[in-house]
Amino acid sequence: MKKTLFDKVWDNHVVETVKNGPQILYIDKHLIHEVTSPQAFAELGQRNIPVFRPDQIVATADHNVPTQHQHLPIKDALSKNQVEMLTNNCKKHGITLYGLGHENQGIVHVIAPELGITQPGMTIVCGDSHTSTHGAFGSIAFGIGTSQVAQVFASQCLLLSKPKSMRITVNGTLKNGVLAKDVILYIISKLGTNSGTGYFVEYAGDVFESMSMEGRMTVCNMSIEMGARGGMIAPDEITFEYVKDREFAPKGNDFEEKIAYWKTLTTDEGAKFDKEYYFNAEEIEPMITYGTNPGMGIKINETIPQSNDASFEKSLKYMGFNKGESLVGKQINYVFIGSCTNSRIEDFRIAANYIKGKKKAVNVNALIVPGSQRVAKQIEAEGLKNIFETAGFELRQPGCSACLGMNEDKIPSGEYCVSTSNRNFEGRQGQGARTILASPLIAAATAVEGKLIDITTQLN
Amino acid sequence: MEKFITLNSKAVPLPIENIDTDQIIPARFLKATDKIGFGNNLFKDWRFKKDGTINDSFVLNHKKFKGAILIAGNNFGCGSSREHAAWALKDYGFKVVVSSYFADIFKGNALNNGLLPVQISPEFLKLLLEIIHINPETEITVDIEKQLISINGSTAIESFEIDSYKKYCLMNGYDDIDFLINKKERIEAFEKKLA
Numbered sequence: 001m002k003k004t005l006f007d008k009v010w011d012n013h014v015v016e017t018v019k020n021g022p023q024i025l026y027i028d029k030h031l032i033h034e035v036t037s038p039q040a041f042a043e044l045g046q047r048n049i050p051v052f053r054p055d056q057i058v059a060t061a062d063h064n065v066p067t068q069h070q071h072l073p074i075k076d077a078l079s080k081n082q083v084e085m086l087t088n089n090c091k092k093h094g095i096t097l098y099g100l101g102h103e104n105q106g107i108v109h110v111i112a113p114e115l116g117i118t119q120p121g122m123t124i125v126c127g128d129s130h131t132s133t134h135g136a137f138g139s140i141a142f143g144i145g146t147s148q149v150a151q152v153f154a155s156q157c158l159l160l161s162k163p164k165s166m167r168i169t170v171n172g173t174l175k176n177g178v179l180a181k182d183v184i185l186y187i188i189s190k191l192g193t194n195s196g197t198g199y200f201v202e203y204a205g206d207v208f209e210s211m212s213m214e215g216r217m218t219v220c221n222m223s224i225e226m227g228a229r230g231g232m233i234a235p236d237e238i239t240f241e242y243v244k245d246r247e248f249a250p251k252g253n254d255f256e257e258k259i260a261y262w263k264t265l266t267t268d269e270g271a272k273f274d275k276e277y278y279f280n281a282e283e284i285e286p287m288i289t290y291g292t293n294p295g296m297g298i299k300i301n302e303t304i305p306q307s308n309d310a311s312f313e314k315s316l317k318y319m320g321f322n323k324g325e326s327l328v329g330k331q332i333n334y335v336f337i338g339s340c341t342n343s344r345i346e347d348f349r350i351a352a353n354y355i356k357g358k359k360k361a362v363n364v365n366a367l368i369v370p371g372s373q374r375v376a377k378q379i380e381a382e383g384l385k386n387i388f389e390t391a392g393f394e395l396r397q398p399g400c401s402a403c404l405g406m407n408e409d410k411i412p413s414g415e416y417c418v419s420t421s422n423r424n425f426e427g428r429q430g431q432g433a434r435t436i437l438a439s440p441l442i443a444a445a446t447a448v449e450g451k452l453i454d455i456t457t458q459l460n
Numbered sequence: 461m462e463k464f465i466t467l468n469s470k471a472v473p474l475p476i477e478n479i480d481t482d483q484i485i486p487a488r489f490l491k492a493t494d495k496i497g498f499g500n501n502l503f504k505d506w507r508f509k510k511d512g513t514i515n516d517s518f519v520l521n522h523k524k525f526k527g528a529i530l531i532a533g534n535n536f537g538c539g540s541s542r543e544h545a546a547w548a549l550k551d552y553g554f555k556v557v558v559s560s561y562f563a564d565i566f567k568g569n570a571l572n573n574g575l576l577p578v579q580i581s582p583e584f585l586k587l588l589l590e591i592i593h594i595n596p597e598t599e600i601t602v603d604i605e606k607q608l609i610s611i612n613g614s615t616a617i618e619s620f621e622i623d624s625y626k627k628y629c630l631m632n633g634y635d636d637i638d639f640l641i642n643k644k645e646r647i648e649a650f651e652k653k654l655a
Contacts, residue, residue, distance in 0.1 A: 015643070018625060020624050020625070021624060022623065026654070038493035042493075042494065049637070063490075085493050144541060145543035145568060146544075151637050155647055159625070159640065423480075423482070425483065427486055428482050
């Protein structure tokens, strides 16, 4: 029987199939953070159940942390309580915690790959929908709710029905200035926000095969924005090279043995998918969103489409945009480069490369938030810090920051923010804030110009 | 978990598509460490204006609409995995959410909290919304055992799907943790095989 990459990893982790019901899926790695774990720990406490496999859990504080003065106590009492509760729970149950002040702290979906915790062929879960990020390594990784966090604590397993399979193939060569973020925003704009519901996606073709691990993570990260629980890319030499020598990666002979196994993790020729889509790389341009879900995207030089749908009109009203309007030239006062989608070193290299020798526009507040302490160190070591600060950008400490309007970093009501994050929902970056999703390149250019520009005119 | 039995109730119509969990419960209310009281902040930024006053134009603030059934537009619950969305709906008093499509994670979270997601055809959804707008007193019956949703006082009825295991759990008040900890030996044997 011909198998897909997803089938191979899934079938390897099935403990048992319940008659006429779900399957018991074994979870290799469980990542936790302060926001979606406290109620799960409480659930265990109420039932008097221990954590079954504490060694397979890694914790960090990211959603609810400030991005400045991290050495000081957290000012917000509720946030402080939540972070302290994570610390206490980890201590009590013997779970490794990379909390504030630790050199490994950062956004959960940035630190696990950079520490080599994320490896091909694994099953990885976290109480966060962007866990799909880790699929970039050819692992099955997906977000779970807090009840499921408690289930994994209790049994290192989940009860799940196997999702359907979808393959998205993008062949050809991307144009200059078209980044991984543009590829995924383009795909979602074509397929819509619920096209992936009930599916697990495999990304295939020239574009993903030649993409860096950082780019692959950006793509897989946003799988959930089309409704798919996760997305994955077959591991290859680029993957092995990235994993090699990382702190928790297998070493020496173990690594060689693992590679031999990882090389088998490809979709068999002739394996059937429930759905397939094909796109040409040459069709993709730098993208921006104009509405309040990630499917509402256009090429930077296109105009907002026409539609009389009530939800569409509600969305444009919130954004303060009109049908048929071009967004080029629109004044933007906030720029955010960060989040689990785009806060890895490559993202900051792209931004810095554009910013170098330029200044941010006076009207712009530009926030640069590294995904982890390690990325922050690398930004400094590579001289990017100097570029950002000379240009007037504010370089912060690692965390989820302005992606989700939870911690101190929020965009004021009514203001537009060109953001490298993943969601442009109403109020996502703060009550009344208006988010325009884009790549780090468009974000950097917007900060320099003080308005959205047609970046393609600078690239050709 | 509370057992789910047949529900007879009036319904609240919310015909907006792609309602994401950030709307159901904004992130700034996720700082709690228990599951209590999220209902107060359900749809916070739609129920209340920026100055904190009640937004009279939002359906949950219309006195004529009430009940334990929420009828929502396509693709309900997309976005963040926050289970707080299910807790907020349940805490507010909803026991059933009806839509033509549910996002995966939300659906799982709802089921794990005794909140029944009922997925129906777009045509039946349209009919339900129309009838409730004409007569907000209309009662809807959701029968989990027969997997049927019907509009009282009319012949309109539709069946809905639910995983048989999840149906059993809901009707008996069981949850996945109970099930999984009883499988410990199987899981340990599986781990030995992996090693």
